[in-house]
Amino acid sequence: MTGAFITLEGGDGSGKSTQSALLSEWLTNRGDTVLFTREPGGTELGVEIRRLVLHAGHVAPRAEALLYAADRAHHVETVVRPALERGTIVIQDRFVDSSVAYQGAGRVLDPQEIASLSAWATGGLRPSLTILLDLDPRVGRERMNIGRGSYDRLESEQLDFHDRVRAAYLGLAEAEPERFLVLDAARPPEELAHRIRERLAGILP
Secondary structure (H helix, E strand, O other): OOOEEEEEEEOOOOOHHHHHHHHHHHHHHHOOOEEEEEOOOOOHHHHHHHHHHHHOOOOOHHHHHHHHHHHHHHHHHHHHHHHHHOOOEEEEEOOHHHHHHHHHHHOOOOHHHHHHHHHHHHOOOOOOEEEEEEOOHHHHHHHHHOOOOOOOOOOOOOHHHHHHHHHHHHHHHHHOOOOEEEEEOOOOHHHHHHHHHHHHOOOOO
């Protein structure tokens, strides 16, 4: 593959959407071909799966993990891999690490089983760089409270759930420092964007 696969991870309210937009703009201005996508919801099938896992009624934890894996398998096969093979830089909001953190740690399932399931679903595809926007869940909740009328199923979980998610993310980053860029998401957005561009200078042509 000639493209680059950049994923953004972090808890709710950490600023992934802001940094994705800033990064997409910077890369486009550089002359790169950029595709922004997300999980779940990056395909027509993904939109339906997103509705089921985030906005429908109760979903059993193992069923939830399988639905995310199904979305991921279809998304990688139909969107991500073809784009990378064309030389596109793919920026994606959430990938395998989200499932390990949210379904593995958050739902108290086996993180290794979740990681293996996702590896099978993606055919072993791994990001060139994973940007982890680390933020205290309490601060994230305060941010989301501004202008929000309701929360999805994961956002509305108790703080102990989100504390487990955060700890899992930091553990993943500690285990793979060569793949992760961990940033304090409480810092100003432009400062974070600058740090991301500095790290990408050693990855992108």
